Amino acid sequence: MEDSAVMTSPLRKPFIAGNWKMHLTLAESLALAKEVRSGCGQNGPDVALCVPFTAITVVAGAVQGSSVLVGGQDLHWEAQGAFTGEVSARQLADAGCRTVVIGHSERRRCFGETDETVNKKLKAALGAGLVPIVCVGETLDEREAQKTYRVIETQVRGAFAGFSPAELGTVVVAYEPVWAIGTGKTAAPAQAQDSHTFIRKLVARAIDEKLAAGMRILYGGSVKADNIDSLMAEPDLDGALVGGESLKAANFVRIIQFKTQAGMERKA
Numbered sequence: 001m002e003d004s005a006v007m008t009s010p011l012r013k014p015f016i017a018g019n020w021k022m023h024l025t026l027a028e029s030l031a032l033a034k035e036v037r038s039g040c041g042q043n044g045p046d047v048a049l050c051v052p053f054t055a056i057t058v059v060a061g062a063v064q065g066s067s068v069l070v071g072g073q074d075l076h077w078e079a080q081g082a083f084t085g086e087v088s089a090r091q092l093a094d095a096g097c098r099t100v101v102i103g104h105s106e107r108r109r110c111f112g113e114t115d116e117t118v119n120k121k122l123k124a125a126l127g128a129g130l131v132p133i134v135c136v137g138e139t140l141d142e143r144e145a146q147k148t149y150r151v152i153e154t155q156v157r158g159a160f161a162g163f164s165p166a167e168l169g170t171v172v173v174a175y176e177p178v179w180a181i182g183t184g185k186t187a188a189p190a191q192a193q194d195s196h197t198f199i200r201k202l203v204a205r206a207i208d209e210k211l212a213a214g215m216r217i218l219y220g221g222s223v224k225a226d227n228i229d230s231l232m233a234e235p236d237l238d239g240a241l242v243g244g245e246s247l248k249a250a251n252f253v254r255i256i257q258f259k260t261q262a263g264m265e266r267k268a
């Protein structure tokens with residue numbers, strides 16, 4: 001077990017992001033975005049909706065003038081070119097995105113994403129001024145084989161290779177244990193905290209202490225209205241990347257309105 005951390009930073013404003021994955025029509029996207037917008041208070045955490053490419057402009061229009069950000073779920077690392085089916089960082093930003101998910105386990109597993117492509121995509125996202133949400137996390141087999149730290153370390157080092165601490169200042173990490181995604185099996189808060197502490201200490205050791213102290217690390221994997229409060233009570237959980245429950249307006253709004261002493265203090 002990693003020691004409980006450590007460093008807190010005023011930069012670590014809580015961040016709740018919804019990952020809609022491959023769901024919803026445009027009409028459904030519009031309706032959900034409007035409900036999320038009206039459910040977000042003035043002084044809450046940062047909120048983002050990471051939506052299918054087709055819904056970006058519609059959702060960006062629906063949340064315009066509010067604090068809700070729109071994000072993509074993937075991008076290509078090249079600026080433009082003959083890459084049928086791909087979307088660049090510049091196109092995402094142009095369509096209204098402020099953030100983008102990179103290296104989600106579903107992309108690693110189903111579409112051959114590697115640490116090397118994650119690294120290239122991170123460079124492209126930063127170049128376009130997008131806030132990258134870099135996903136890492138172990139499978140059940142890897143956890144059971146006691147390889148959790150090794151897997152996370154390889155993914156984090158691979159994603160951040162070649163960047164200076166200053167370049168990584170806006171980067172958000174999402175720790176998403178693969179065995180907890182879409183399974184209803186949430187990591188226990190202490191289990192999530194352990195991995196988050198490991199990531200923060202790794203970034204401190206491998207890259208820069210100040211960067212690590214200010215880096216937001218989100219938890220993802222079966223986050224729900226009834227477990228967000230206990231997750232956010234952990235000192236190294238700075239927010240959540242929410243899949244299925246981000247498609248249900250009332251539940252997602254409750255997640256945004258998480259209630260913990262630690263969370264409230266960090267919001268201040």
Ligand code: 13P
Binds near residue numbers: 019243
């Ligand atoms: P669930 O919240 O549906 O488990 O999905 C998590 C996830 O993959 C977010 O990116």
